[in-house]
Amino acid sequence: MPPKSMALGYRLGYTNEIVEGMSGGPIFNSKGLLVGINGRMKYGEPAFGIYGFEDGTQP
Incomplete structure (x- = not known):
């Protein structure tokens, strides 16, 4: 996690x-x-903003 x-x-x-x-x-x-629980696709829309941390850094 x-x-x-x-x-x-x-x-x-x-x-x-x-x-x-x-x-x-x-x-x-x-x-x-x-x-x-699965919540999003592997390659989602950038507008969702879920592929980065809340502080703006990237995993």
């Missing part, structure tokens, strides 16, 4: 492939525990 929050309150970033329709789907860790 990133050390600080991403814009719009997002907190978890991961590298798995994301496809349309996965929004709201579960994100499990290697132990099968739910750790998050």
